[in-house]
Amino acid sequence: MISTPHRVFVTGATGFVGLSVIHALRAHGAVVRCLVRHGSEQDLRGLEAIERVEGDVRNAHGLADAIAGCDVVIHLVGIIREHRSRSVTFEAVHHQATLNVLNAAATVGVRRFLHMSALGTRPGARSRYHRTKWAAEEKVRESPxxxxxxxxxxxxxxxxxxxxxxAGMVHRGVVPLIGDGHQRVQPIPVEQVAEAFASAIDLPATVKHTFDVGGPDTITMTALVDLIRAVTGKRRVLKIHVPVRFLRMVAQLFQPFPSFPITPDQLLMLEANNTCDPAAFFTTFGLTPVALRAGLARMLD
Ligand SMILES: NC(=O)c1ccc[n+]([C@@H]2O[C@H](COP(=O)([O-])OP(=O)(O)OC[C@H]3O[C@@H](n4cnc5c(N)ncnc54)[C@H](OP(=O)(O)O)[C@@H]3O)[C@@H](O)[C@H]2O)c1
Known part of the structure; x- marks a missing residue:
């Protein structure tokens, strides 16, 4: 018997992770419908076979109609920078919007809800990014x-x-680091994250589970810069250790300018380690960890 393909509604589909998730879903044979903001349509060029619905997750109106007919929702929308003058806040985009999507999904009888959060999300986190991601997670956990x-x-x-x-900074030969640069991260290739989302749909064991996701290597920011330098064949890079207090002041001052590479909230996140035990993730989804050096070499080739 040929099973009916899943019809999957994806928010955040035009983003970096979203585009990979679309590819993974299509490789799994799913029919994909994307929520696309007005003006972002061109980001889906080359993906003509997918359905698109115009909308904004901050606006609950019309979301249920947009999702109707889909049995799965993948909710990826997230922001790293607020634009308060346009009401683009962490509270609105992470917390309230998740509630909007959950309510709409429940109204039209969606079967599975896959939610994108972020490592470091916890009650009372220092950054508002993480606190609002936590509030969103709580809404997901409370949902039926x-x-x-x-x-x-x-x-x-x-x-x-x-x-x-x-990599751009390494290429230019100068990289500013936050303080001592000893903060640890655990990068994971986007293809593996996308594959986990696509497989989770049909893995009942993943229902009501939260997965910490990271690659096999935990690495300090300084070592990450050195690794990128080595992988790209750059001979020398000047690493400038910028005192955290000074960076905080500058990030605050330049907050209104989107071209400034770091916001005060991002700085709070980058000041702390961002690592986990990803064993359950790799085992559950049958994924083979990709060494960071190999993954970066493939990406930056
Ligand atoms: N990238 C990472 O390293 C990382 C790590 C941990 C967690 N995450 C989480 O993964 C998710 C995706 O991240 P990403 O790196 O792919 O981000 P991204 O490239 O900035 O993509 C964000 C997506 O969300 C959409 N979006 C933003 N506001 C929206 C709104 N109000 N209504 C509808 N769509 C909206 C964007 O649409 P437009 O194209 O119209 O802007 C875009 O499709 C986020 O939740 C993020 O917090 C990312």
Whole structure:
């Protein structure tokens, strides 16, 4: 008997992770419908076979109609920078919007809800990014839907924000580091995150589970810069250790300018280690950990 393909509604589909998730879903034979903000349509160029619905997760109106007919929702929307003048706040985009999507999904009888959170999310976290991600997780856990939550450390791959930015600095030969640069991260390739989302749909054991997601290597920011330098064949890079207090002041001052690479909230997150035990993630989804050096070499080739 041929089973009916899943119809999957994806929010955040035009983003870095979203595009990979679409590819993974299609490889699994799913029919994909994406929520696309007005003006972001061009980000889905080359993906003509997927359905698109225009909308904004901050606006509950019309979301249920947009999701109707889908049996799975993958909720990826998230922001790293607030734009208060446009009401783009962590509270609105992470917490309230998740509630909007959950309510709409429940209204139209969605079977599975896969939610993107972030490693470091916890009650009372220092950054508002993490606190609002926690509030969103709480809403997911309270919902009657069959949910799964993913909490990744840094996700890397072509088109990402973080490693691509570091690689650009390495290429230019100067990299500012936060304080001593000893903060540890555990980058994971985007393809593996996407594959886990696609497989989770049909893995009942993942229902009501939260997965910490990270690669096999935990690495300090200083060592990450050195690794990128080695992988890209750059001979010398000047690492400038910027005192945290000074960076805080500068990030605060330049907060209104989106071209400034770091916000005060991001700084709070990057000051702390962002690592986990990903064993359950790799075992449950049958994924083979990819050594960071190999993953970066493939990405930055
Ligand atoms: N990248 C990482 O290292 C990392 C690590 C841990 C967790 N995460 C989480 O993973 C998720 C995806 O991250 P990403 O790196 O792919 O981010 P991204 O590239 O910035 O993509 C964000 C996506 O959300 C959409 N979006 C933002 N506000 C929206 C709104 N109000 N209504 C509808 N869509 C909206 C964006 O649409 P537009 O194209 O219209 O802007 C885009 O599709 C986020 O929840 C993030 O917190 C990422």
């Amino acid at each position: 839907l069959a949910w799964t939550i993913f909490r990744p450390s840094i996700i890397y791959g072509r088109g990402d924000g973080f490693v691509t930015m570091l």
